Amino acid sequence: MSNAAEIVVISGKGGTGKTSIASALLYEFGDVALGADCDVDGSNFPILFDPQPLESIPFYGSQVAVINEENCRGCDACAKVCRFEAVEKGARAKILRDACEGCGYCVQICPFGAITMEDRLTGTIKVSSIRTGTLMVHGDLEVGGDNSGRLVAEIREKAHVKARELGKSLIITDGSPGIGCPVVSSISGANYVLLVTEPSLSGIHDLERVAALVTGFSIPSGIVINKADLNLRNRDTIVLLGKKMGLPIMAEFPFTHVFSESLKQLKTLMETNDTNLINRITHLTKRLKSSLEVK
Amino acid sequence: MQITIASGKGGAGKTMLATNLAHFLSQSGQVTLLDCDVEEPNCALFFPGVYTSLETVSVYYPKWDSDRCTDCGVCSGMCRFNALIALAGEVIVFDKMCHGCYACSELCPQGALPMVPRGIGVVQSRKTGNLVVTEGRINVGEEQAVPMVKAALRHRDPSCTIIDGPPGTACSAQEVLAHSERIILVTEPTPYGLHDLALITELCLKLGKEPLVVVNRSREPFGPMTAFLKETETPLFIPENKDIAHYYSSGEVAWPHVPVLRDVLEQLRERICHE
Structure with missing residues (x-):
């Protein structure tokens, strides 16, 4: 400060x-x-x-899980642990981005290393005259x-x-x-x-x-x-x-x-x-x- | 029918319209007025009476059991919300920062982080005539409104519920709008009102719902807002009226005393009940 x-x-x-x-x-x-x-x-x-913008800085306020489809075997391990109902089961799991809380539990549990966390753009910080x-x-x-x-x-x-x-x-x-x-x-x-x-x-x-x-x-x-x-x-x-x-x-x-x-x-x-x-x-x-x- | 009264901007008249509409509709049948503005639930102020507690709402967070912990370090660095810090020989949990994902608790090999409940607020209800007023009320200082909003939403009445939504366009507002069959957006004819109306309209359309706009405190037309409203369903207008403000300030529904408000409510009933 x-x-x-x-x-x-x-x-x-x-x-x-x-x-x-x-x-x-x-x-x-x-x-x-x-x-x-x-x-x-x-x-x-x-x-x-x-306001006349001088600086604009992207703000990544949370993360979201992303499935690597090549590695996913559809085992549902991620869907079983997700408390936010953010995984749709299937031959390949699908992440419902709006529901994903960004906790990363699925990343920890996936036996095939098929999930990664990605930064999610949630806002912008601006400095303006x-x-x-x-x-x-x-x-x-x-x-x-x-x-x-x-x-x-x-x-x-x-x-x-x-x-x-x-x-x-x-x-x-x-x-x-x-x-x-x-x-x-x-x-x-x-x-x-x-x-x-x-x-x-x-x-x-x-x-x-x-x-x-x-x-x-x-x-x-x-x-x-x-x-x-x-x-x-x-x-x-x-x-x-x-x-x-x-x-x-x-x-x-x-x-x-x-x-x-x-x-x-x-x-x-x-x-x-x-x-x-x-x-x-x-x-x-x-x-x-x-x-x-x-x- | 589940009708949500929402507004991008606070103070536009959301609670005024929700209380008046619910009371008006309850003259001819059972209505539940559900206050999901859980940080500042105000609907019940208009209908004094005794509360019945329906539910204490809890979230679950991990509690460290030092006897079981072997200091293995599995939980260290796992929490993406910084709600848990594992130091040498000690685990510190910041319960209010926990999002309840259970990862640390379920992945702990020793079961040393059992999940325990923590009350964050209540859902309570009071009844006057045909009208049931139910509110979610989060405790002061609690930071996560979404679980509270979800709990309140469980107390909808499938036949007719008027929901007073949280202001703004963030996660708790989205939660309520996603559960609504019909959305009424309240705004005021100022640049602030228009700015926030545009934001919440975008959110409604993103959720696949066409909102109906009610312009409150309407005086002479505000050009930019008129232009915006040309693209929406025909809006309704509540004229600027000090009596409405006064009845609101005293915690009373205004429609029995203010004919212009009653007219708008009748038109609203026509629109929403004949679909």
Whole structure:
């Protein structure tokens, strides 16, 4: 990892405005910051920034068994041990590539040495220059591919390498959704985690689950409440929940069309003429700066 | 009939549509609403009640038996997921990284790596009227959702199940889509929505399934999305409506109070039940 501080923006629940907030922060921090997109299963962070690719690195996230038909005698030894139903029996065994987990048990068991493991392309890591004058490291997962946390880990590592090369002091990372492997991979070792939520029962439920994960990592964290005025009672519940878990409310945003309208025009929130939103982002940026310096 | 509501992008309105459609259909017959968004199952929030536990879901991982181990080294370097490390005189297993292939366990000459179960979550259910809400719920910090999704899918009702799928296009989403007879994709008319809609449409077509698209929070047309949708089955549109958002936020189904949503559900029923 580089000396750059990394702020990771996540949300348990989708559609809370995570990427809108992350892109506004990246814009506002300017060229001291570099972007990283860890939402590899629906990579939206680059869309607003007109990325021009500088590097593209294939990512082989898993392996797949391959039958050498000349050696295969159709003995079914591989089919018997495979727990993933990835072998179709026959005069020559056939590997069902989508089902193959890449464990290599069949390679170990085959009496005729007829199976080998091959790297499987599961994604691409890209370094791009973006229109705000800085860089972004992002990635695409092959559709239906293994959503391995390793792709996320490698994107973040690449971002730190680039930050060191270019002397950037900050990385703004659009984290993965959910509470599984990719999000664990997005936040481990981060300097600050921003949890974006909304005052719906689903939002609160998902916040509780993802906050449990984050506090387990002891990373300084805070909450952003988006669409705060949609349901004031639930908004108050989030404030209380934050107090209970030691997570400060870093910013609140109103329920407004500006989020989706600015997206349609491919603009960050900072490039709209909504001064209320702009002031809130600026204030959030200041609070994040002081949280990072205190540490 | 097994109908999956899916979306490439989180927060597009998948759970909103799944809960409303299931509740709407349950007015005229038995319906199971199956929540396969196992990392964040939210459907049951809309239908309060007492859970009945149906299944504790376990995965199996190898547990080192030091008494049997002769330090022969066969297991060393065998695990492609780095879930097992054999050091001199000791084997360390990282249970959460294990994919359950059994290779180390079955190939150990001494039987020193027996497979043992580890709970990763539950499948549970509650009932209101004609509606059974069943969810798979994975424990926080568990990394492999696919076994959990597979377990939840075992609790489908063959007559009528509405499945709330996992978001995105990765392995757990693929698992659910592969088991669906009909796929409804929810999206929103923004560049993010379109980007992710294109990804999940590609996945559906790869699985040989033509999806039906529902555009949520629709206001004036978004040109690039209109162009994309020309190539698909005629889509349906749910207009942007703050009441729907408000009922959703309070954990209530909105269709009894919001006629425009009810209209869309009626059209959906026409489409999916007359095929």
